[in-house]
Amino acid sequence: YVLNCSFPECATLQIRLMKRNTLLYEEEIGRTTIDLERRWFNVKWQKWMEDNKVPIEARPLLLVTTGSAGSDEGGLTVARGALRLWVEILMKQQVAKRPIE
Numbered sequence: 001y002v003l004n005c006s007f008p009e010c011a012t013l014q015i016r017l018m019k020r021n022t023l024l025y026e027e028e029i030g031r032t033t034i035d036l037e038r039r040w041f042n043v044k045w046q047k048w049m050e051d052n053k054v055p056i057e058a059r060p061l062l063l064v065t066t067g068s069a070g071s072d073e074g075g076l077t078v079a080r081g082a083l084r085l086w087v088e089i090l091m092k093q094q095v096a097k098r099p100i101e
Contacts, residue, residue: 002100011037017061017083030061030080040089049088052098058082 003013016031039045048054061083065075090098 002095005036007037007040011035013087015059015083015085028063030063030083032059032061032083034059034087036087036089039087049090054086054088056084056086058084 003010013034013036014031015034017029018026019029020026045054059082061080063078063080065078088098
């Protein structure tokens with residue numbers, strides 16, 4: 001996927017993996033959150049981007065069970081597996097030079 005964002009407005013990326021049970025009902029399998037701004041300013045991560053060697057990660061998929069009154073507060077966080085992915089963050093002018101493979 002290609003997402004347009006700018007910092008600090010879009011500093012956090014949350015990915016939710018869903019399962020469709022019926023035509024109208026979806027169930028969340030789990031979610032993972034990535035701090036994009038922190039990565040952008042990380043020297044090691046910038047070097048990987050420069051060398052075109054961004055590592056594939058196994059991000060934990062976490063499910064927050066609902067607590068009292070149907071809110072996430074007071075619920076339990078349960079690991080539901082992992083999502084393999086990689087994230088590249090580019091300036092607008094760099095996008096044309098690095099097409100999606």
